[in-house]
Amino acid sequence: MLSLNFIRANSELVRQGVRRKGEQAPIEEILELDRQHRQLVGEEEGLRAELNSSSARVGALARVGDPAAALLRDSLGDLKARVQEVQLRRKGHEDRLQELLLLVPNVPHESVPDGTSDDDNITVRTWGAQPQFDFEPQTHFDLGETIGIFDFERAVKISGSRFAMLRGEGARLERALSTLMLDIATRERGYSEVAPPYMVNRNCMVGTANLPKFEEDAFHVVEGDRFLIPTAEVPVTNMYREEILDAESLPIRHVAWTPCWRSEAGAPGRDTRGYIRMHQFSKVELVKFVRPEDSLTELEALVADSESVLQALGLHYRVRLMCAGDMGFAQWKKYDIDAWAPGMGRYLEVSSCSAFGDFQARRAGIRFRSANAKPEYVHTLNGSALALPRTFDCLIETYQTGQGTVRVPDRLQPYMGGATEIS
RNA sequence: GGGGAGGUGGCUGAGUGGCCGAAAGCGCCCGCCUGCUAAGCGGGUGACGGGGCAUAACCUCGUCCGAGGGUUCGAAUCCCUCCCUUCCCGCCA
Incomplete structure (x- = not known):
């Protein structure tokens, strides 16, 4: 979220940032509401000061x-009624303002290039x-079915489409990769x-900006109004929510391996073959909390x-700097890392590294x-x-x-367990 | 699931209707003292927002004692709902 002060003082920069991201945001409505709100605050506080001092006199x-x-x-009694009347109006403005502020995207950093799609990433x-290869390299899904390390049919049977299951050496390979990543x-x-x-509560999802705008992307657990995490970013970033950290403790760097759940609401028909875009996958995630001046070096x-x-x-x-239009709502600056999958003959996005500023x-x-x-x-x-699945894919294809068979690096x-090959 | 206790500042913890943004201690900051350090002594030390103002210092007003409502001229304190912590019992491993 951007601060109201920032929007007020840099409204043109904010408008431009929203435009660069190709998004919409109710900036004008916010500025107008803010003006009215501050006037109401002044009015209410004057009345309240009067009521307070009179009460003290009583x-x-x-x-x-x-x-x-x-x-x-x-x-x-009359004064009190007036305070309450103004307060009600002020609260209405305040709540609305809060709602609208949550809908304003982060402004891209000046070093982020213009652009609207993947083609404009650098x-x-x-x-x-x-x-x-001196032979025709296979895709991971053909290769994996042959070796018997995937069982897509049974995953679909027990859970539905976009669920995968690993077996035998495949399950072990993913576990080995996870452990290696954590150790590194x-x-x-x-x-x-x-x-x-x-599973996290609603506040956490708002904290990392997965809510309120992107509720359809997450799996919601009705019992307790919780959400299955779409990434470890959510629980780990929220570890220190509503806390004041000692400056000496910064930077804080955490790593977490977790499963991740995503509804993939916006991607029907995309990447339907292979172990690429699952409702559930696992990922090793790095999260940092740093001083503002260190942000971009970090x-x-x-x-x-x-x-x-x-x-x-x-x-x-390859490492790609994302253009403004291809960045997410909350990002300030972002790099993607795409690893090569020779069987598929394309790069797969295995990492996305973002700085959020104070958003x-x-x-x-x-x-x-x-x-x-x-x-x-x-x-x-x-x-x-x-991200485990795509790293897995690139690895066995490579x-x-x-x-x-597949050689183990x-x-x-x-x-x-010392194995040099899986077959 | 049943019953009890409780959630107060960076931390511990007092405070049951106005003199409480809140005692005391710890921590931190400034000063004194002191070969150095520690100890000791004195003082200071919450957050957020509005207005004045240069978006400084400072002044002023307001809000905040888990969250949200309510009672009252006045609420940390009384009432209601929810969340969380903890203890005992039950239940399940």
Whole structure:
């Protein structure tokens, strides 16, 4: 959420940011409501100050037994009614203003390029090269069915479309990948591991800006009005909601492995084949809380942390700076990392690394305080390191041998009980 | 599921209708003292918003004692609903 002060003082910048993202936001209505609201606040507070001092006088008179107390007391009913009337109007404005503010997207950082679609994203670097094969590389779903590590039919039978099931060495491979990713984050990149709840309350979803605008993207658990997390970003970012952190504790870096659930409401018909776009998948997520001035350097470091996993696995990838129109509602600046899937002959997005500025912190009330200073909102960031299914796909497509087997990369072998190949 | 206790500032914790934005302690900041450090002494120290004002300092007003309603001239304090914590019993592992 943007602060009202910010919108008031930078309304043109905000309008432009909304436009650059290709979104709509009720900026004019907010500015007008804000004007009216502040006027009502002034009016109400004047009346209330009068009522407060009169009430105090009633108390003082009553204490010394002055009969004027009763007289004054009885005369205050009218004033009270006026206070209540103005208060009601002020609250109406306030609630409406709050609702509207939650609908204003974050403004892209100035270093974010213009653009409206994926075509306008900028590849900032690549690592490795597309592997060459002396045979026709298979897709992960063909290969995986052959080896017997996927069982899509039974997943559909027990849960429906967009659910997948791994079996045998496949299940083990995904578990091994998860553990490797967690180990890299905790032992090599300085993150502290957390294992958060997989269901969160409504406030958390609002805090990370998954609500109110995107309720149809999430799975809702009616009992208790909770939501299945669409990403570990939600519980982990909200760990410190409504807290004032000690400045010395920043930056805070957490990593979490969790399942993620998404309704994929906006993607019917997309990526229906393969282990790519599931209602449930798992992901290792990095989340950071940093001082505002460190935000963008921390973003670059975050991307490097995610890349280190792909490098450890020896997978070719590219890093893309997202254009304004292809960024999400809450992002300030964002990079995607796409790994190469040679069987499919395309890149798969395995990570999305975002800086949010204080947009989420403001919604969630996450602040920090330096000695002798006023509390300030932290900046939040997060990125996948990495999404499991697509990393899994790229890995088996990259390391297929042509003999119906898949070589296990060196770094992963200790996590696979020393196995060098799966078949 | 039944019954009891409770949710107060960065933290601990007093406060049952006005003199309470809130004692005391801890922490933190400033100063004094002191070879250094610690201790000791003195003082200061909540958040958010409106207005004045340069979106500084400062002044002023208002709101905030889990959340939301209500009673009252006046609520941390009384009433109602909800959330959470905790204890005992029951239930299930």
